[in-house]
Amino acid sequence: MNKLVSIITPNYNSEKFISQTINSVLNQTYKNWEMIIVDDVSNDDSVEIIESYILKNNRIKLFKLSKNSGAAIARNKAISLAKGNFIAFLDSDDLWLPKKLEQQLKFMISNNYNISYTSYEIINENGISKNKIIHCKEKLDYKRMLYSNEIGCLTAMYNSDVLGKVFMPEIRKRQDYGLWLKLLKTESYAFGLPKVLAKYRDQSQSMSNNKVEMLKWNWNLYKNVEKKSYFRSFYYTLFNVINKLLK
Template sequence: MSVFQKPKDEAVLVSVVTPARNAAEHLPHTVASVASQGPILLEHIIIDDGSTDATAEVVKELQCQYPCIRYLYQPHSGAGRARNLGIEAATGQFIAFLDSDDLWLPGKLEAQIAFMKTHQVAFSFGDYEQRDRASGNVMKRHTPPDELTYRHLLNGCPIGCLTAAYDQSTFGKVYMPQVTRGQDWGLWLALTRMGGTARKYPGMRAVYHSGGGSLSTNKFAKVADIYGIYRKQEHLDHVRSGWYLTWHVLNSLLK
């Protein structure tokens, strides 16, 4: 059975949420990597974040090949709001995330969902490769710890968004904070604060693409958003927020 051939009236197992902003060039490769995941009933929700290129036309063409693609549109509001729109629309038991220029390797979802079901894990993540977008060369392999708690995540964010999935039958719909940067880390904090230890599924099964030498073009703005999450979402005082922010920045530099 193709990953996208959903029998009538059968429940979706996984909702894949993909924000897309001017993603016409890379999106077909991302969608194909989701299609390679094996016999898993899923919906692939692509949220067009006010694209000005041919993203909408590309998605329409892809829907002819992959009928379980769902297309949503919002005026340009950022990846966090786009992901939240996808979370709101998601009907699957599990919600997973993949950006429009990143890839999953074959078997990623099968391994992850089997791990979550076998070990009764409600929030999981994995190892991933960071590759140069232009050359395809591996720049780094990210291997976070096997388990992460709320206290661990207060000190930084070793979880790659493209590897994460959570069980909405356990947590309900949990959304990302409305900040420009670090919103995925804000979601991981919320999930683990609700009592769920994040656990790593086995294998290196995802590819994050980056261009140039920097992962953030505006580091000062990112630090401000992270501090805002400590203060507004986690309701920490100025002293504790400053303490954790210092560790967060240090751990980001070592990542």
């Protein structure tokens, strides 16, 4: 198993966390990877921190956008630069456990799966566990995913040798959800590896603000990207909110 994995990381003002994120990649037991970080015009010291790592490890690469464009464009730029057989995603404040790539690649290759995801743990802004695990479903198809985004972006991986480079819709939020839906229009299932292999840093604002944002961006995804009717867009948006509140 010597497949190259391209790790897609958008960065915007992540000086507080980016070192931890990069270190979690450097600590992977699987070593054949490249980490492509695209900076979205940060105005903190995160770029300098990233550049200090690049001096010591040429598997880490940095590209700087010329204007602030959002995570979708940053991620898509990284995907366009990727050389890997597999493409994985890790945001600049999240963490991987050391065997994440090794175990997930083995899971995909041995079972001939082209899209996969794993369980993950929620941590707070300071990296302390919130004692909450998001357990992944055994498998997901397009219809089921319309009701709720069940794939954590920090755990997702797809086989670009088989599926090609698949890009995110260029919307400000929920673009990762849009990518999973796009992939599942051509691939029957995404498969879950039921192991906690990543840590998601929860920096969410108030619940009321999150609900309003979720309504807005889910509606936009269903209506304008997935081209659902007004009724279907409202229907799926409502289910997403209910599922989010029940978690």
